Amino acid sequence: xxxxxxxxxxxxxxxxxxxxxxxQFNGAMVRGMRPSSPVDVISWRRMYPPLLxxxxxxxxxxxxxxxxxxxxxxxxxxxxxWRRAVKRMDGFETAALILPWVHPVMAPPYRYFLRHASKxxxxxxxxxxxxxxxxxxxxxRVTRWTLREADLIVTxxxxxxxxxxxxxxxxxxxxxxxxxxxxxxxxxxxPPPEDVAAERRRHGEPDLLLLTFGxxxxxxxxxxxxxxxxxxxxxxxxxxxxxxxxxxxxxELEELVRSHGLTDRVEIRNRFxxxxxxxxxxxxxxxxxxxxxxxxxxxxVQLSFAYGRPVIATxxxxxxxxxxxxxxxxxxxxxxxxxxxxxxxMARERVSLAAGARAGTDGVSxxxxxxxxxxxxxxxx
Numbered sequence: 001x002x003x004x005x006x007x008x009x010x011x012x013x014x015x016x017x018x019x020x021x022x023x024q025f026n027g028a029m030v031r032g033m034r035p036s037s038p039v040d041v042i043s044w045r046r047m048y049p050p051l052l053x054x055x056x057x058x059x060x061x062x063x064x065x066x067x068x069x070x071x072x073x074x075x076x077x078x079x080x081x082w083r084r085a086v087k088r089m090d091g092f093e094t095a096a097l098i099l100p101w102v103h104p105v106m107a108p109p110y111r112y113f114l115r116h117a118s119k120x121x122x123x124x125x126x127x128x129x130x131x132x133x134x135x136x137x138x139x140x141r142v143t144r145w146t147l148r149e150a151d152l153i154v155t156x157x158x159x160x161x162x163x164x165x166x167x168x169x170x171x172x173x174x175x176x177x178x179x180x181x182x183x184x185x186x187x188x189x190x191p192p193p194e195d196v197a198a199e200r201r202r203h204g205e206p207d208l209l210l211l212t213f214g215x216x217x218x219x220x221x222x223x224x225x226x227x228x229x230x231x232x233x234x235x236x237x238x239x240x241x242x243x244x245x246x247x248x249x250x251x252e253l254e255e256l257v258r259s260h261g262l263t264d265r266v267e268i269r270n271r272f273x274x275x276x277x278x279x280x281x282x283x284x285x286x287x288x289x290x291x292x293x294x295x296x297x298x299x300x301v302q303l304s305f306a307y308g309r310p311v312i313a314t315x316x317x318x319x320x321x322x323x324x325x326x327x328x329x330x331x332x333x334x335x336x337x338x339x340x341x342x343x344x345x346m347a348r349e350r351v352s353l354a355a356g357a358r359a360g361t362d363g364v365s366x367x368x369x370x371x372x373x374x375x376x377x378x379x380x381x
Contacts, residue, residue, distance in 0.1 A: 006037025007374050010094040012074070012085065012113060015043050016067040019059040019272055021214065021299045022102050022128060028182055030068040032366025037374070040092045041070035042085050048076060048105060059274065074109070082109050086116045096122040096377045103132055104142040114149035122377045125150040129296045130163040133219040144168055151380055154373060156297040157318020175376040179297045179322065180366040184282075184306040188275040191283050199284035203267070206239040208347045210312070211285035213278070214300050216246040216253065216270075221291035221314070221334055223256055228291065228339035230260040236347055240289065243269040243281055282307035286350050287329075291339050295319050301329075305361075310353035312342045328356035 011030055014023040026041075033039050071088065075081045089097060097117045099110050114123045125147055132139055144167045147153060153172055155161060156179040164170065184190075203209055216222055222242060232238050240262075246253055250270040257266045273281070282288075288304035288311045295317030302322070304311050311329035313319040323329040330353070332342040346353070 007377060008038045008040075008093055008095045009033060009098055010040045010042060010089045010092060010096075011098045011100075012042045012110075013098075013100040014047060015041060015070050017059045018044070018047065022100055023059070024182070024187070025128075025179075025299060026100055027068050028180065028186065028366045029369065031186075032180070032368075033370035033373075034068075035367065036370065038092075039068075040088070040094070041068050042074060042088060043070040043072045044074045044076070045072045046075045046077060059272070076106075076109060079109075079112065082112045083116075086113065089121070090118055094118070094121050096124055096373075098124045098126065098373070100126045100128060101130075101147070102128045104139045104146070107142045107146040111146045111149060114146070122380055123149065123151045124154060124373065124377065125152070126154040127160055127164075127296075128156065130155075130160050130167070133217065133294055133296075140167060148172070152376055154376075157321050159317055160296060173376070173380065175372060177369060177372050178364050179299060179302050179318075180369045181302045181361045181364045182299075182306040184279065184303075188279040191276075191280040195280060196283045199280055203239045203241075203284075204237070206237040208236065208238045208287070208343065208350065209285050210238065210240045210287055210289045210343070210346075211281055211304075211309075212240065212242045212244075212289050212291075213273070213281065213303070214244045216242065216244050216250070218248075219292060219294045221293045222253060224291040224293070224334060224336055224339055225289055226256050226260050226262060226266065227336035228343060229262055229265065231336055231340040232343050236344060238343060238347070239265050239267075241267045241269065241281060241285065243273050243278070245272055246270050278303075279307070282309055285309055287312060287346050287353070289339075289343075290314065290319065291334060292316055292319065293334050297322060302364075305357045308354060308358040310346070310350065310357045312339070312346055314339070324356070327353070328359070329353060 013026045014020055015027045030039050030041055073081055117123055147169055154175045154177050161174055229240055288309055290313040292314050297318035301311050311323050313323045314334040315331050323331055325331040330342045330345055332338040
């Protein structure tokens with residue numbers, strides 16, 4: 001139903017206090033949509049099977065911006081809660097159901113929601129990842145089985161349309177959107193300048209302080225970053241902070257640091273990073289480093305820009321669409337020699353690239369994103 005208040009939407013997904021980047025995305029998306037239309041949020045009290053997700057489930061940070069009001073009613077293990085969510089959608093007179101898609105483990109409840117939404121409800125899936133980064137037999141089939149129920153698929157990078165076509169979903173309407181830029185002030189207050197200065201002193205006032213942020217997984221190429229750092233011109237003092245939980249426990253990462261002789265140049269914070277700590281890390285860093293082997297798109301790019309920090313990223317997946325080489329960051333190949341050259345270039349160009357990273361964001365705001373979704377849904381009818 002469309003009213004004078006705009007398109008009534010239900011978002012089913014993780015929001016604060018869930019500890020994940022997609023929860024931050026969903027919260028910012030809802031805040032961007034609510035000024036123009038009513039949005040109901042249905043979230044999870046238990047989101048994943050325990051054997052799949054063993055990391056920290058809840059974010060210990062304060063909410064920062066006003067956390068979106070949500071009903072935490074869903075349990076992955078309990079289909080009765082799925083039925084209650086559909087009833088809630090009906091009571092809200094939902095015109096568009098919005099489901100953020102990250103991993104096929106969500107296929108059972110998501111397919112239920114898509115198939116049982118009331119007739120006339122637009123079924124929208126936002127594909128953060130079309131297919132998982134780590135290939136597992138059968139997951140492509142599960143993805144196709146679920147996404148074919150959507151009326152509209154929203155993507156954040158040009159290559160995702162090709163991925164959908166390879167799954168046999170080329171006939172499903174696609175909105176080629178973008179990953180919006182976060183507002184850093186929504187996560188935590190800016191750290192005091194004296195704290196930022198103290199953090200840089202703790203690292204020895206290097207020529208270049210780099211930050212690799214987020215969960216550490218093989219596709220993110222942290223091993224490439226370490227080899228690259230070992231190859232950087234020894235006359236350039238470069239330090240690296242690796243901040244995020246390592247999915248394999250972190251022992252291999254520690255050994256790589258030692259084997260490359262980088263123990264005095266690399267700091268590892270192997271855990272979930274709360275918002276206030278993240279704000280200090282980005283404020284102290286000169287740039288973010290994303291040496292990914294593959295990527296759909298990356299919220300870390302937009303988070304880095306939100307803090308006014310340029311990015312070194314590899315030319316894989318959706319990263320070239322997010323980073324403008326020579327303007328707000330540097331693009332390179334996912335090889336240690338190329339990443340090392342990009343690090344040396346960042347040391348020379350960081351001032352101008354930081355200015356580019358701080359440039360205007362109106363065209364990639366969450367409010368603009370919500371407007372694009374509304375228009376695409378309206379075009380379905």
